[in-house]
Amino acid sequence: MAKFEKANSIGEWLDQRLAIETLKKVMNTEYWIPKNINFLWAMGMVLAATFGILVVSGIFLLMYYKPDTALAFDSVNYTTMTEVGYGWLWRHIHGVGASLVFLVIYIHMFTGIYYGSYKRGRELIWLSGMGLFVAFSAEAFSGYMLPWGQMSYWAGMVITNLFSGGSLEAYGLVEWIRGDYVPADAFLTRFFMLHVFLLPLVIIGLIVLHFGTLRIPHVNNQDGEEFDYAEAAELYKAGKVKESKVIPFSPVFLSKDVFVMGVYFILFFYLVFYHFEFAMDPVNFDPADGLKTPAHIYPEWYFLWSYEILRPFSKDLGLVLFAISQVIFFMLPFLDRSPNVAPASRRGLFKYWFWILLIDVIVLTFMGKLPPTDALFANIGLVAAVLFFVLWIALPFITKSEKKL
Template sequence: MSFPWAREYTPTNGFMKFMDERLPLPRLVYNAVGAGYPVPRNLSYMWNFGVLAGFFLMLQIVTGIVLAMHYASNTEVAFATTEHIMRDVNWGWLIRYAHANGASFFFLVIYMHIFRGFYYSSYKAPREMVWLLGVVIFLLMMATAFMGYVLPWGQMSFWAAKVITGLFGAIPLIGEPLQVWLLGGYAPDNAALNRFFSLHFLLPFVIAGVVILHIWALHIPGSSNPTGVEVKKESDTLPFHPYYTAKDGFGLGVVLIIFMMFVFFMPNALGHPDNYIEANPLSTPALIVPEWYFYPFYAILRAFTFDFILPAKLWGVLAMFAAILIWFILPWLDKSPVRSGKYRPLFRIFFWILMLDMAALFYLGGAHAEEPYIMLSQIATAYYFLHFLVILPIISSIEKPDPLPYSITEAVLGSDDDAALNAKADSAA
């Protein structure tokens, strides 16, 4: 979106003029996150999660590079080098705990970012590409996190790698060759560890590249906002800096306090104790689970327990991937002309039911594969797909939304007479 009232970048000294003419990086930054980028004036703290996600991505890249300097991707010494980092490398314990807990916080803020997108329909036109690139980022994050989980080569690392790669074996015809190709053999070993380490190191930079595309796509239509009403005039916006840099800075400070509480006082609370036992192919853990941020999809995977045309295992694999891939078509499933859930009373009810369903899947993914958890997983999985494929399209067709404000200014400051007159003129025309 073009904002005619956006502030133009004006170099203030000879050096900045030189840079602006030859390598206009200051202009790029100014137009992307400075006073030259107007954003809706009514953004709440729910819009902080994009910046928080960017911070944790940078934290993961920096701490990951340092950890890679001391890690050896060899099954004979991988577990020992992890302990070496913790005990012998200067500040190694801090870097590793920051990296491990940073992954959890990265997923936490991304989940909040996604759920905010669900509620405020951030996937609707003209921001479909922003949403689609966001889903690609999430898929890349999942692949990166899974490979990182394997690297410490503890008990849970080994068995998670064996179980998850074993899922590909359920694919007809190509499943077993694909599984062998992924592992470099018939079981997780040196070849698999080397491959996972290489990809785990590479993919964060790929994620960073897609994030740049994500931000670029966002700057074309501009940011969404809690009302779902598009920007109409200058009074609807504020410069990103200093207003939202201050707001994002405050939000980041609060989250960092919580993050440091985990790093310094309970660094293993989000991990699994079995991963402090060296990998042993002859000893199967009592409960094999992935990291907590995979729990909903793991619950969906385990919900299929009987064969129907296809093997149950294959149904589980298909459903697990479909649970994320369905987000790609979300902009076309929700046909309501109103974006914000604030003005969609029926949608709002079913949104919170979906959140309860997701909470149930989070819990069930970490539970034992036994009754009543299997039955509850099946119910929660059925509702998850029912919501997106049936309930959401029906709601968007039959729902009568509440009246929208004429403009963002009216939503923030009250009556906007100019906007009201323009709306009446449009109605008369």
């Protein structure tokens, strides 16, 4: 039996048994964040907070949801929306949250690309972050199935059909994923399981890993500057706060995060209360019908850029390019051959590469929403899709030729 002294406070009592003082130092007061950053560094905590809100609103939606093809549509659109007290609030928060979480993920990703925060020891931060992007995509797709409206059904049909692999005609695999010949009851219940249990578990695990990968290389700063964290931390602890290049995560950095979150949540709740309809496709307010296709099928806005890569090509080529576009971002730390960790503006050709990529993805997003029947837009989509791959092929060459800063 270890020896325990009598504790004089609850804090001391807990510290003796759980070492909470040490924990607080490691996680908060002596976890050092560089000073030379801007509001874009707050996106991580904004995402964590949005995920928290999605979990809470999801718990309340779960209370009345019925994962059954005969009952699901009414349990959402009738019971939750009209009978449950404030049920509409949880649903609008959940829908708006799912949309905004992708907006912030994209900002977070492109911030990382701009400042080179994915290399020289930070590869795992990038890879675990991309893992989160994929897990969130699967979470969004599985959640989209649950109201069992027309868009749920047909999105489920089209996306699971992708697994037939075009000319490989692997319909057995498609039927295995669905548990039926078409999306039906078995399909709805398994996607329900994925959405409310397995995928959130994976996401939480990946968030912990993502935080863990930050620990040793530390967060990047606006100049990609390398410095001695131990030395900077000593300065801060010695009271030379001005001279030190770092601040503690909590309470100093977190208070900046909270300010950005405040601005973000004004937008968030403005959308929840006044413009929730952007996250609620009207077509999905028709119950699922396997014998009637909606006139124009399109995914939610955050999947449009990769959907547009699928469209302009023949079926097989489209599928292959779509598959590549889904994983190519994982390769970024290895395709960038430059030794420089610096903002794109100081990296020669990479500056243009970054902005062209960003604009290209935005163009793909807009073209993905338009019906493909218009020849002009179809051609713009084709050019943008080809440009996307040209950029990735060019990346190793233009970064290799980059001058060392």
